[in-house]
Amino acid sequence: MNKQPTVSICSITYNHAPYIRQCLDGMLMQQTNFTFEIIINDDCSTDGTTEIIREYAERYPKIIKPIFHRENQYQKGVRGMFAKYVFPKAQGKYIALCEGDDYWIDPLKLQKQVDFLETHPDYSLCFHNAMVHYEDGKTIDHIFAKLQTKEYDRQELLKSWLAPTASFVFVKDILSSSIFQKVQTSKKLIYGDLPLILSASYCGKIYGFYDNMSIYRIHNGGAMQTHSSIPIKLCIHQIECRKIFKKDLKATFNDKIGRHASIAIAHLHHGKIKTAIKLWWISFIYAPIDSLRWSIKYFYNALNSK
Numbered sequence: 001m002n003k004q005p006t007v008s009i010c011s012i013t014y015n016h017a018p019y020i021r022q023c024l025d026g027m028l029m030q031q032t033n034f035t036f037e038i039i040i041n042d043d044c045s046t047d048g049t050t051e052i053i054r055e056y057a058e059r060y061p062k063i064i065k066p067i068f069h070r071e072n073q074y075q076k077g078v079r080g081m082f083a084k085y086v087f088p089k090a091q092g093k094y095i096a097l098c099e100g101d102d103y104w105i106d107p108l109k110l111q112k113q114v115d116f117l118e119t120h121p122d123y124s125l126c127f128h129n130a131m132v133h134y135e136d137g138k139t140i141d142h143i144f145a146k147l148q149t150k151e152y153d154r155q156e157l158l159k160s161w162l163a164p165t166a167s168f169v170f171v172k173d174i175l176s177s178s179i180f181q182k183v184q185t186s187k188k189l190i191y192g193d194l195p196l197i198l199s200a201s202y203c204g205k206i207y208g209f210y211d212n213m214s215i216y217r218i219h220n221g222g223a224m225q226t227h228s229s230i231p232i233k234l235c236i237h238q239i240e241c242r243k244i245f246k247k248d249l250k251a252t253f254n255d256k257i258g259r260h261a262s263i264a265i266a267h268l269h270h271g272k273i274k275t276a277i278k279l280w281w282i283s284f285i286y287a288p289i290d291s292l293r294w295s296i297k298y299f300y301n302a303l304n305s306k
Helices: 020-028 049-059 081-089 109-119 154-159 172-176 178-185 193-201 223-227 231-244 247-269 273-286 288-304
Strands: 007-013 036-042 064-068 094-097 123-134 150-152 169-171 205-218
Touching (some): 007 020, 007 081, 007 109, 020 036, 036 081, 049 064, 064 081, 109 123, 109 169, 109 205, 123 172, 123 193, 154 193, 154 247, 169 172, 178 193, 178 231, 193 205, 231 247, 231 273, 247 273, 247 288, 273 288
Parallel strands (some): 036 064, 123 205
Antiparallel strands (some): 123 169, 150 205
């Protein structure tokens, strides 16, 4: 009888052929006193990623459990690959995340995080620091965030994004919580790491480690680089998060929604008139005071920079 894994390492990938070997090697090098599985969803890659995953799955059939699609799910309009395809197959008590273009560099990463969660059952998720690596070779690599080894509350995590996705290890029970079910069924969220860690914060406490145990890779094909070009969807994402999560986060989300008013004005100056008007109006409708404050701040800074 196969022993149920303690950790399910969950990954999603699409056209990550230059990076996927590093990702899988970082998982496979983990030194643990427990078993783990690797569930990796390949969204119909066309650059050789699929073939590399098949190669690894053949070498490690008891560990690597790939998911392949006949059609690209993202192009079909499917969002939330983790929640739709990967999480339902996870058998572990804990889930660790690492997308196909990131990778782990500490062979004891999983052991350290699982040891913490096992001895601190009042915590639902822990994360650690990472090195940000730029593939263009023009930008100097740097540490993801100025972290301390301590407990973090949801306000800290929301105001300044401190937790790299590839550092998450969390209790699987979070996925069945009522608040995460709202996240999972939303069609307006365009990325899931912040909603996930906020969901976890309502299920238990959150702990962060100073240690740098992974690489967060920045490249043109990355998800966040894609999302950064669609500010209207990002603003709607923030509005949806404010709706899902409790009142103690309302002021912070209002500030984030209002910040899009200044982004809209910047778009106007670059000739993107339709986008600018629509973005500013959405920001103002949902967070009027914060939108006006950020608009005034934009013009004030512009005048003082001359």
